[in-house]
Amino acid sequence: MIVSDTIFTTALGAAGKSKFKALAQAIRAAIISGQLAPETKLPPVRDLAYQIGVTPGTVARAYQLLIEEGRLVAMVGRGTFVAAAPRSPAAPSPATLAADDRMAQAAEVAHLLSPKMPDMGQGQMIRDALHHLAETMPTEQLLRYPDRQTDLAARLAVAGYLDADRIGAFTVEDIVTAHGGQSAVVMILQTILHGARPVVAVDALSYGGFRYAAAMCRADVVGVPWDADGPDPAAFEALVKAQGVQVFCTASEVCNPTVRHTTPARRTQIAQIAQRYNVHVLDDDCYRLMRTAHIGPSYRALLPDLGWHVVSPAKSISAALRIGFALAPQGWTSALVRTATFNSFGVTRLMTDLYAHLLAQPGIDAVLDGVRDRIAQDIRAAVNVLGMYRLNWSEDVPFLWLELPMGWRSGEFLQAADAAGVLIKSADDFALRDGRSVHAVRIAVNGLVPHDSFVSALYVLRDLLAQPPQRISV
Template sequence: MAIWIPDLSSREGPKYLRIVEAMAEDIATGRLAEGTRLLPHRELAYQLGVSPNTTSRAYAEAVKRALLKGEVGRGTFVRSSGADPAQAEPESLKRPESGPIDLSRNLPMPGFSEQHIRRVVAEIAKDTGLGSMLDYQTDTDLLHHRAAGQTWLARCGVASDLDCIVPVVGGQHGILSVLMALLQPGDLLLAEALTYAPVLAMAARLNLQAGAVAMDGNGVLPEAFEAWCRDAKPKAFYLTPTLQAPTTATLSEARRTRIAQIAAQYGVILIEDDVFGPLKSDKPTPLAQITPETTIYVTSLSKAVAPGLRVGFLKAPAKLAAALHHAVNLSVWMTPPLTLEVASRLIKDGTATEMTKQQQRIARQRQRLVQDILGMAAIPTPSDGFHVWLPLPEGWRADVFSSECARLSVRVSEARSFAMNASDAPEAIRLCVSHEANEERVQRGLEIIAGVLRQKPSGSSMVI
């Protein structure tokens, strides 16, 4: 059988994704048959003239997409189309009731939101003002939506004038709007060394340079940020100070204060992603409250209230608000007024706060489950949220560990999925305990992971 070497010459984007795209295309056309054993990732790297980290990351992503499976001691193989129940919809966000246990997606619980949203939608249907929400608007037309955003921001610990609040279609749209509004092609965007992966895709799409700011176990290092500011000219620094994804670290007050000072000194815009902030019971002061003139604050109801409620708010320095309004208008013309109305009513009558408390209760319950099964020693940073950071024991590689979990029908995310530079990724795994609605499935998945942790890596034979 011929050895599979992908042709990447006509593809664009990150090299590891080019490999995955070529693989998916060749599987779909039959050029790469199911059951085919692929070259070890280091040998493929040699054949392609790329780094082993690139091919390792490509294989890990292909396992995550259910294109490949790794078998300990044997190698990496193209999955059989009929062997995996998830193969038909590898990218589906549906909550599984059977098949592989998905601990890779960081989504909150949806179950208890339906009754509240059903009630609010019924109230809106009876409202004489419904017609205005079915017409074209700008995000400045309905002031009471921004007033609701002001209330939500206050609950997040951020004070704001109405003119500085920009409604958006969830946190991800908010981040994209900020980058579109404030950065030009070629500008340098900094982010934590391990970060929210879509931000890197946004930076690439907007032709931005990207720089990784070093971290330790307590989060991003202020001195590393200052070194970038001193040696380069970053325009903005995107970071998640609270319940950082993927590491769960929460920056101390001291580090926040120092980062705020550095940003003010060098004129760098801080983009504070705080979508997980409402889940944190003892959250430190937001950067937007410490240095409001240099920070754009991003919050959302999707992580803390209901995942399908795609509503968020930006809080901008007054001098930047107009640019952000324009970016929202450019990208979606208007944040849908009807969805904003649902969110606004939930915020105004206190239901959103109660729904957040429910999310917090479930998060605490599932975090206790993690500690009971994996042990406190395995989890260096206990989390108030729905994700868990799991450094692997010595000898384990994250891609091999992820592949072994996938073989046992448990999906996890390895650190390289979040690394700005794959070579800097630690051997660690992120687990998410809320995508699975059935707690018994979460427990079973954690027990399988505990079993894999007890295995002894067998050195080079385990490398995929």
């Protein structure tokens, strides 16, 4: 490992836009001087990036440049090492050149860790809306705390996009604003959970925010396995009876990370069990793009007195819009409003009016259509490149689930992808600590990455998938 990152930090101080070249030069100098001895293992891309304050792509490009010079050697599944001796690279084949070009291009921009929406005009819309609010909002509103009246415009705006047939009957008074979808999840758990050690059930592979929210509420978490139709009813009931589960956090439309949905029939089964044991069900509906078809009724519709629903614009308009909405079941709105008030005194009018103004713009539907079309374009490209592997996908979901072929383990593949400059998430990021090991990765569609660069990153992953580490069993 590199003993000290000081010389690299110093070298990067005045590097400007060529930080990867400055980093490569610092590593090169350390090798020539003997500070980095032959066969020394370098830190993983992410670790060094964090240590010296640059992006992982910068480190990946520097490593790749030195690999091409023969000063470093990348060993799939093991890491990146100082070469035993500087060597002149052999004349590459056309196929190798193509793979290297893809790797170099991907290393610059392939941050596929979290879904981000492409700019289809909403960036300028947000700028215009901010100018409009700055000019028109009364000074008094800029100086006061928010309340249930100041966020009414936002609640009315989101109500226009909610389907009562799917989520159950509601009025605008049933909608409670939050600082994003994750904030809504936390507020709901704070409202529901009681006792010294409450228990929260989540899908065995699920959005990590559920676990983080449960931890904030000092709750234990148990995982519900899935079959082809969704959460396993027998396993769910057994956990409820044995563990005293108070709330089940799930996503019936899009399970993050597997892209799977719970069938309408299975939702009914789970709802019947929840009703029998008085278990609340929190249905996170943040990952299906706005204005797309849904698969069935939400748990809020199936459980009028126990079903909760969460939505946000982060996966349809912009993650920078830190606003989310929670719909409480019958009889719980006042308690949820009280929780929201105790948490933060509400969401600032600067955000609620911004959201309402955006949704009132004549061009917002075209923006939403453009976002959906661009996401679909990337998803189709991913299916074309990686379709020979086991891949879960949907054109209106901004990520894919890739089950790794024999020979690859998720941790090793993640490390190899990092070294190649493609940043993705392992199945371990979505599993409980004591859950079953799954060798798979989630590939997010980052709309801020140009489509051609996204495709190049996919080819880098395909090149890696075709070359699993060689192991000898003894």
